[in-house]
Amino acid sequence: MVAPVISARGLRKTFGEFVAVDGIDFEVPPGESFGLLGPNGAGKSTTMRMVGAVSQRTAGELRVLGLDPDTHGPEIRSQLGVVPQDDNLDTELKVRDNLIVYGRYFGISRALCAQRADELLGFAQLEEKAKARVDDLSGGMKRRLTIARALINEPRILMLDEPTTGLDPQARHVLWDRLFRLKERGTTLVLTTHYMDEAEQLCDRLVVVDHGRIMAEGSPSALIRQYSTREVCELRFGSERNADAAARLEGLADRVETLPDRVLLYTDDGEGLLERVARLGLHPTTSLVRRSSLEDVFLRLTGRSLVE
Amino acid sequence: MSQTTPSEETLPADVREMVAAATAGAVRPRRFGAWYIAEHQLRQMRSYGWTVVMSGIGSPLLYLLGIGLGLAAFIDVPVASGPDGPVDYLWFVAPALLASAAVGVTTEEFTYTVMAGFKWRRIFWGMNASPVSPPQVCAGLVIAVTARMVFVCVSYYALMVLFGAVGNAVTGLLIPVVGVLAGLAFGLPLLAFSAGISDDKGQFAMVQRFVFTPLFLFSGTFYPLATLPVWLQWIGWISPLWHASEAGRALSYGLGPGAWSPWVHVAVLVVMAVAGGVVARRVFVGRLRG
Ligand SMILES: Nc1ncnc2c1ncn2[C@@H]1O[C@H](COP(=O)(O)OP(=O)(O)OP(=O)(O)O)[C@@H](O)[C@H]1O
Ligand SMILES: [Mg+2]
Numbered sequence: 153m154v155a156p157v158i159s160a161r162g163l164r165k166t167f168g169e170f171v172a173v174d175g176i177d178f179e180v181p182p183g184e185s186f187g188l189l190g191p192n193g194a195g196k197s198t199t200m201r202m203v204g205a206v207s208q209r210t211a212g213e214l215r216v217l218g219l220d221p222d223t224h225g226p227e228i229r230s231q232l233g234v235v236p237q238d239d240n241l242d243t244e245l246k247v248r249d250n251l252i253v254y255g256r257y258f259g260i261s262r263a264l265c266a267q268r269a270d271e272l273l274g275f276a277q278l279e280e281k282a283k284a285r286v287d288d289l290s291g292g293m294k295r296r297l298t299i300a301r302a303l304i305n306e307p308r309i310l311m312l313d314e315p316t317t318g319l320d321p322q323a324r325h326v327l328w329d330r331l332f333r334l335k336e337r338g339t340t341l342v343l344t345t346h347y348m349d350e351a352e353q354l355c356d357r358l359v360v361v362d363h364g365r366i367m368a369e370g371s372p373s374a375l376i377r378q379y380s381t382r383e384v385c386e387l388r389f390g391s392e393r394n395a396d397a398a399a400r401l402e403g404l405a406d407r408v409e410t411l412p413d414r415v416l417l418y419t420d421d422g423e424g425l426l427e428r429v430a431r432l433g434l435h436p437t438t439s440l441v442r443r444s445s446l447e448d449v450f451l452r453l454t455g456r457s458l459v460e
Numbered sequence: 461m462s463q464t465t466p467s468e469e470t471l472p473a474d475v476r477e478m479v480a481a482a483t484a485g486a487v488r489p490r491r492f493g494a495w496y497i498a499e500h501q502l503r504q505m506r507s508y509g510w511t512v513v514m515s516g517i518g519s520p521l522l523y524l525l526g527i528g529l530g531l532a533a534f535i536d537v538p539v540a541s542g543p544d545g546p547v548d549y550l551w552f553v554a555p556a557l558l559a560s561a562a563v564g565v566t567t568e569e570f571t572y573t574v575m576a577g578f579k580w581r582r583i584f585w586g587m588n589a590s591p592v593s594p595p596q597v598c599a600g601l602v603i604a605v606t607a608r609m610v611f612v613c614v615s616y617y618a619l620m621v622l623f624g625a626v627g628n629a630v631t632g633l634l635i636p637v638v639g640v641l642a643g644l645a646f647g648l649p650l651l652a653f654s655a656g657i658s659d660d661k662g663q664f665a666m667v668q669r670f671v672f673t674p675l676f677l678f679s680g681t682f683y684p685l686a687t688l689p690v691w692l693q694w695i696g697w698i699s700p701l702w703h704a705s706e707a708g709r710a711l712s713y714g715l716g717p718g719a720w721s722p723w724v725h726v727a728v729l730v731v732m733a734v735a736g737g738v739v740a741r742r743v744f745v746g747r748l749r750g
Contacts, residue, residue, distance in 0.1 A: 206749065257587060
């Protein structure tokens with residue numbers, strides 16, 4: 153059996169009375185792409201900071217690369233690449249200098265920093281911006297630069313806290329493509345997100361977190377199989393009539409969820425279900441059949457929608 | 461640290477390999493982390509290099525010219541005395557001007573730069589995620605600012621010699637050292653204060669207006685502290701600027717009647733700097749490891 157690069161047992165973090173992370177267990181084997189999926193305030197960043205050896209746990213066991221972050225912070229951090237939720241690039245330095253200065257923190261020689269900086273600018277598709285000011289980069293470019301910076305020490309684990317939050321769809325796809333490449337090269341990725349499509353795209357395995365607790369764990373497809381049906385019918389009757397309609401639809405599907413703007417029917421045969429709805433004499437203003445996603449898993453587990 | 465390292469023999473080979481790589485990776489940052497941070501801060505100063513040079517050479521030039529050629533020519537009454545009687549007014553003020561230049565550097569660097577690091581540009585958080593530790597982030601900033609103060613004080617001193625503003629140019633060589641010490645004695649407590657601020661509500665402008673300026677005016681910079689009524693003299697006694705000025709004067713032209721030993725002044729400066737540094741370090745750790 154391979155030793156995990158991260159293992160947490162009963163990991164807990166409190167701020168005064170407030171419990172941000174409430175006893176979570178997980179392990180990440182080397183080479184895996186592991187995700188923490190959860191809504192705002194779930195405790196994702198707090199967990200990342202404890203794993204990243206910059207925040208002391210309140211209780212529980214935590215080993216990163218076989219070491220205890222409380223006593224071996226610098227050792228652990230020397231092997232991590234960290235992409236924080238909020239960018240902290242040095243906007244007074246040029247793009248390339250940001251990489252070099254950061255590499256120096258790891259004790260890497262200036263010559264090697266310069267060489268890696270050039271390689272990483274290529275990887276991040278920022279060669280043309282090498283001499284640009286950080287402030288002149290788009291949001292997506294800044295994010296790519298932050299990822300390049302996190303790779304300057306050739307980390308064993310790359311930690312990404314909401315890598316694509318706030319980016320437009322195209323910029324997100326460019327970023328996913330880069331992360332995919334890292335995954336193919338065997339880099340261990342630990343990422344948090346509240347986008348289910350991101351989790352589905354990037355994670356081999358994930359935990360669903362809410363209120364500092366793990367609600368479920370598994371690969372995206374296994375979670376969907378376990379907590380949802382194959383297909384979902386989304387019906388809209390108009391916001392006043394959704395609840396009434398839902399009451400009449402009860403029993404027609406495996407499960408019925410009523411949201412303010414639509415009714416979700418969980419079934420393995422979406423088209424068949426739509427026909428039965430029509431036979432009942434119900435006529436939704438719009439209807440669509442789609443595959444189940446992690447969003448449905450989250451809804452099932454918490455009764456809430458992931459993105460408010 | 462070795463006592464907490466998991467014992468070698470009991471570990472599987474892959475864990476041993478991870479631990480060994482991590483241990484090797486932290487050797488240089490543990491030893492040199494503060495210097496890497498200083499390197500970054502100095503690189504950053506280049507972006508306002510012009511300000512650094514002007515405050516290092518331009519403003520001393522103006523002060524020495526203005527006071528040496530202007531003010532000093534008007535002052536007939538001897539203001540201060542050395543061991544051999546009255547001394548040039550310029551001799552009297554120059555060490556104080558030098559010290560206040562060093563202190564002036566800290567009113568920029570240990571305020572806005574700190575705020576930028578924690579909040580505006582958040583670069584301290586980037587440093588924090590690397591193997592460098594919070595005390596090293598603090599120390600690195602102090603090293604870089606000290607380097608700037610050394611530049612300011614040495615160039616100030618060179619200009620002083622050029623203007624004939626030093627009595628004994630050999631013992632005077634220690635005046636820049638005292639100046640840097642004054643900067644640290646004032647600056648490190650200021651750093652501790654700044655590092656604890658999470659919102660800039662004009663505190664730094666207040667420091668400038670209600671701490672730095674009064675110190676500059678009431679620390680015996682332009683006239684002996686004893687000229688002030690006793691109820692104002694306490695400002696001098698707690699002022700790094702006064703202690704540095706007095707020590708600098710002693711180094712320039714010797715002890716006048718009633719002057720304290722320069723060692724007393726230096727000791728006061730060291731105590732202030734160390735106390736400030738200890739607190740600043742703790743504030744950095746508390747904030748970055750919250
Ligand atoms: N330093 C702190 N002091 C007090 N409370 C904190 C601190 N850091 C986080 N919290 C609280 O802990 C909870 C979890 O925060 P955390 O940042 O880990 O959530 P998150 O899952 O990353 O959310 P988001 O999606 O908004 O980034 C939040 O309620 C937050 O307010
Ligand atoms: Mg977060």
